[in-house]
Amino acid sequence: MPDRPAADAYSRFQPWRRAFETGFWLAATLVNAVGNSVTVLVDHRRGGLEYAAWEPVVWEWSSGLAWLALVPAIVWFTRRFPLHWDTWWRQLPWHLLASVVVSLLHVLGMVAMRTAAYRLQGTGYDFGPWLPGLAYEYLKDARSYLVMVGMIELYRLVLRRMQGEARLLDAPDAGPPVEPLERPERFLVRKLGREFLVAAKDIEWAQASGNYVNLRVAGRDYPLRSTMADLEARLDPALFARIHRSYIVNLDRVASIEPLDTGDARIHLADGTLLPCSRRHREGLRDRIASAAAG
Incomplete structure (x- = not known):
């Protein structure tokens, strides 16, 4: 197969790929935690609720950091059980089970961080009754898990499209084909307007x-x-x-x-x-x- 163009978008992206993926999740955590902290604090002040300014910050950052710690596991799980249009219904039970496990780990992680933060402030953190609390958190976490899986699968789809597309060899305009079309020895791969033969x-x-x-x-x-x-x-x-x-x-x-x-x-x-x-x-x-x- 001829050499691929050295400067195609996918090749240029590869040295930055790890930094981009890591930076994306860090930036998403930062933006979400800061935005939610401000929103919760404003809502509580408008409602006349007496909370210290640091408490919403602890709540949102503990949740965000717990999600961030779970990202590698979720990425691995989506590789093991990818959601594709033709197989999603077979993988869905696994993802439903994973959403429960992820939610439980998320809650345990954020409660541990909140407990530690409250102790540093000389007070205690009360999650409340565990069963209703876990059910409430799962309703939110399931949506967050679905959004994360969707973004991961969409990102992988974009990467596949960046790498190019393939097609079977066509019959020539005139004369017999070079090889039997019913079992071609080569495929045509299209990348950035150029075509390459793949054995x-x-x-x-x-x-x-x-x-x-x-x-x-x-x-x-x-x-x-x-x-x-x-x-x-x-x-x-x-x-x-x-x-x-x-x-x-x-x-x-x-x-x-x-x-x-x-x-x-x-x-x-x-x-x-x-x-x-x-x-x-x-x-x-x-x-x-x-x-x-x-x-």
Whole structure:
């Protein structure tokens, strides 16, 4: 494949990516905590409630810092259970469970910080009855969790679009095609108005994403407008295998298969990537890898 343009937007963004992601969550926490502190303080003063000026600051910052500490876990969880248009209903129960766990951790974290802050002021903090308090906090935290997951998934979608798009080779205007179109050896990848050839064997894995299938090539995702069934039919069955409703993997990239108690499995790739394997495909995949090794 020809060299990619060195100055494309995605490549320029990579050195700043970690700083941008970290800065975004820090800035969001700062703006939200300061804004809410001022708003709560003004509302209490208008209502004639007697609170020290530092108390709303402690409330909002303790909540914001607790959310900030949970960001890495939420990001990891969304990688393990991504919400895509075609699979969201299967992942939704996991996210509902995660929202409960996240809310509980958020409440415990902010209560611990508030208790410590109040003690430094020579007084005590009272969260109130725990059961009603946890229920009340969950109603707010569930919305916050949903917004965070939505922003994370939207950010990943933007990154995928920055990396480019892929399509199957078209038939020529005249004469026979260079290779059979029903099983192309190469795909066309479009990036910033330029097209590059990607060898099919270089595709590490593919993941369904709504009306697209994301092709992972050299650490980058290239959205291909196709269904998983159509893509599977076009890929070489000696090299690629369906491991899940939403995943196809290059067998040459598989390092090991980890069985799970549920009957499913986890696929470990040579680069450390983990992919889900459903029980429906687990035994077939194991047999194919064993046959390939014996051959």
